[in-house]
Structure formats: structure tokens, C-alpha cells
Amino acid sequence: MDQTTTVDVLVVGAGFSGLGTVIKLTEDGFDDVIVVERGTDVGGTWRDNSYPGAACDVPSHLYSYSFALNPGWSRAFSPQGEIYDYIRRVTHDAGVREKIRFGVEVTSARFDESRGRWTVGTTAGEYDARVLVLGVGALCEPRLPEIDGIGDFAGPVFHTARWDHSVPLAGRRVAVIGTGASAIQVVPSIAPTVEHLDVYQRTAPWVLPRIDRQYPGFERALYRRVPGLQRAVRALQYASREFQVVGLTRTRAALAPIKAIGRAHLAMSVRDPGLRAKLTPNFEIGCKRILLSNAWYRALTRQNVDVVTTPISRVTEGGIVTSDGAEHPADVLVVATGFHVTDSPFFERVRDASGRTLADKWASEGMEAYKGTTVAGYPNLFVLMGPATGLGHSSMIYMIESQLNYLVDAMRSMRDRGLQTVEVREAVQNAYNRELRENTGETVWVTGCKSWYLDAKGNAPAVWPDFTFSYRNQTRDFDLSAYRRTTIDEAAA
Ligand code: N01
DSSP states (O other): OOSEEEEEEEEEOOSHHHHHHHHHHHHTTOOOEEEEESSSSSOTHHHHOOOTTOBOSSOGGGSSOTTSOOTTOOBSSOBHHHHHHHHHHHHHHHTOGGGEEETOOEEEEEEETTTTEEEEEETTEEEEEEEEEEOOOSSOSBOOOOOBTGGGOSSOEEEGGGOOTTSOOTTSEEEEEOOSTTHHHHHHHHTTTSSEEEEEOSSOOOEEOOOOOBOOHHHHHHHHHOHHHHHHHHHHHHHHHHHIIIIITTOHHHHHHHHHHHHHHHHHHOOOHHHHHHTSOOSOTTSSOOEEOSSHHHHHTSTTEEEEOSOEEEEETTEEEETTSOEEEOSEEEEOOOBOSTTOGGGGGEEOTTSOBHHHHHHHHOSOOBTTTBBTTBTTEEETTOTTOOOSSSOHHHHHHHHHHHHHHHHHHHHHHTEEEEEEOHHHHHHHHHHHHHHHTTSHHHHSOOOTTOOTTSOOTTOOOSOHHHHHHHTSSOOGGGEEEEEHHHHHO
């Protein structure tokens, strides 16, 4: 396809945020929308993260769109397959699949000031769009560790978000690098199958028990018959999580009981004092994501599992060499080393009218946006799950839906006033972020440790520091006065 496709709104990505965009815009009468998706199906992170044990650590009832509740969740914390099925079902029921172009990756996007439109290059031709919505997700670009010799490893090497299901693990020696949210789900799932498992831990995470249960049939039937009941459960679960974030992240004393639970969980699960010492976290709880698992510690006490805390020096053809010179043989190498979040390579492809990339702007000025969604210098661009919208304690879907309100209202404003472009004023964006930084400055995310929540400037653009309902209030209406705008007539002149 060599010709240019002209469209009003181009959405990048068909995960929760991109799909929500096309559903909500279509519902509101904005029909001229195309979604480009590099994968072969919808689902985003829930399609890509199919590693053994993948599941959500946010309660199931919170993990659905408010406009498509799912009374059928099988358990309190849903496995990946159920969430993936849910997203596919919602796509089908909303009838938006035909608007998605699969196997199409965006390679470049540049704003053309003279026409007030975006020119977007893809692996399947060019798009000319008035509005560009990035629904690429925050956790979509795997971060591979830079370890000497990793390219020499003779066996399979794969990232948790790109699990190679064709590689058998039974009876083999497996190395897992990393001990974050992904690793703590993989390790207990594969430990009983493999011959030997080495878990390479750089930082011992805080791990709390996961209070999970299967939902009995009658409970699911009840939610199906009385949707209001499921809404009430959601409201209660949201509320209980809200108070965690604002209280706990600012008041160190309030963290003490949570730490005590984490330590007791470790002590009850691991009898061996040597192993327990290795697994004892040495940073402030909450500054990285608090992990939930009843199986992690137990898996690490297995005879066939070793926790290696000596730093990795290099990888060889046959395994991993640690800084003490010890060689740890392995047949398969699993990297559970997280994602490019504040330095996602995708942002290198998005350019303003002068050609400056969003990656460059964010690296030098800090990763900032207005209300996490619009960026000065980049008119008609909406970044879903953008700077300072991430949550460690509650459901991202709530934040995404808030952004969708804002986006749809922006589209209405533009339509009603005959606007070609809207661009947030720099001074407004700066003032917004000054306040955010003041709000975040004393929190455990900034003062507690170094993590992927922080950008090159030491700010925490990966987290929303306040109540989620205050974000909902901010994004309820599009505040046109914060924006410079041009009209359709001006663009045509
Ligand atoms: O990645 P991470 P993740 N050598 O970045 C270590 C979401 N998620 O994929 O802590 C050795 O958290 C690194 O060590 P350190 C959730 O938001 C959600 O596990 O930097 N080790 C760390 O232990 C989560 O927060 C669910 O010292 C290296 C690990 O690798 C986010 O995804 C499930 C290393 C990376 O941990 C990311 O989680 C899964 C190196 N060179 C994930 N580089 C849900 O349940 C990194 N590490 C919803």
C-alpha cells in the first residue's frame, strides 16, 4: 500500500487504551477513526505477556471497563488468559474490529504545521490524520539487560513479555534474571517442571500475601443478575485502595505495619536464615511496586532452586558467570528485566513541526504532559497512559477511562467550534507539572529508592501521586482555555 490514507483520528495500539478510544469515539459519533496495531490481535500487554503464571495483581472487579463489566471473572485476581479473552470479547461486542489494521507498525509521526495535521509513516503506508492518539501502553517495550556475552549464549534467550512457548523447559536448567512482578509469577510456575532454576536477584522485592479466591458459581450468577452489586463491590475496592496511596506514600510511619506483614510473610515462608537474609528487602517499601504472591518464597525454598545474589559478570555459551568467578550452567535464559518506560523508543518516532522528537524533549526537559495527556509543542496529540498517570495500587483502566472522557470532550469542543488544532499552552503545562512535582516530592516514590517510576530528572512521571478520583475530576471536561487553537478556516487559508 503506497498511497496515503486520510483519516480524522489515528489511534496507535489496540490494547485497553486504544480500544477504549475507538469504542468511545464511535459511540459519540466520531466514525472516522482507524486503529493501527503492530500485533496480530487486540489485547496489548495482555496479549504479549503470556508467560507461565501471568495474572493480574489488581482485583478482577476493577480490571474491566466501566461500560463493559464482566460478571464472569473466575477469581479475585484474574489470570492473563481471562483478561485477554475479555478484551477480545469487548472488541467483538462493540463491533470495532473492522476499524483495526493489524500487523501495522508506526515508524514515524510528524506534525505538519501548515496543514494542522499529522503525517504518520507505518510499515503499511502513510496516514494523514488530524488527531493522533497514542495508545501504545507504558509497559510495551521490553528492556533487555546489557550483559557482556549475552549474544553468545547457545540456548534460547527470551524476555517474559515475549515468552517462547515452543521451548520446552521440563528437565532443563533455566536461569531467570530479575525479581520484579513478572519474575515472581514465572518462577513458581516453572520451578516444579525444570531440572534446576537459578534466580538472579539484584534487589530483594517486598512481597505480601495475595488474598485470592475462586468465585463460586452462585456469586458470579449474582453479579450477572444484579450488575449494581458488582458496581458496589468495585466502588468499595476502589475506595479502600485510594486511601492506601495518599496516606502510605507520604507518611513513613504508616508504612511500618505493611513492612511488618512483609517480614512476617517472609519469616513464615522461609526457615533457612541464610536464604531469608538474601530475600530481606533493603529499601523503603512502596517505592517500587509492592508484589503479591503466596507462591514466590515457597518456590525459592525448593531443592532445585537457587537464589543468586552475586552480581552477574557475563554470559557464556553455556551459562552465567558471576563476579565471584563461579559458573552457573544453564540451557535456557529468561530475562524478566522489565520495560523501557520513561525512555520508550516509541517516543523517538514522534516529532513536532520542527522535527524534535518527543523522546528528546522528555529526556532533556523531563517527561511531562498536561493532565498526563497533551504536550506543548505537539498539537492534536493525545498520549494515553502518558506522564504521571500510572498507578501501583489500583486499576489503570480507571485512569484510561478518565483520559478517554477528556479526549472525547476535546473532540466535541473542536467539532463545535470548528477547530483544526488544539495545543496546550506551555505555561499551563509547566504550572501543572510544578504542582505535581510538589505533590510527589515527599513521596516514597521519589525519596525511597531508584526505580523505573523515575525519569532522567529524578521526577516520578510513571505515577499519579494523588487520589484517582481527583484525576477523574480534572479530566471530566476539556478545558479549552488551556489551549492555543487554530480554526479549520485558518488551516485552509
Ligand atoms: O519488571 P520490573 P517486571 N541485571 O522492572 C531486574 C507490571 N506487571 O516485568 O530492582 C540483573 O519491575 C530488576 O532489578 P532492580 C507492573 O507494573 C504487572 O517484573 O532494578 N537484574 C528487577 O528485579 C510491574 O511493576 C503485573 O535492582 C536486572 C527486574 O529485573 C511492571 O509490569 C505482572 C537487570 C525487573 O523488574 C514491570 O514488572 C507483571 C540486570 N541488568 C508485571 N535489569 C500484574 O500483575 C533489571 N533487573 C498486573
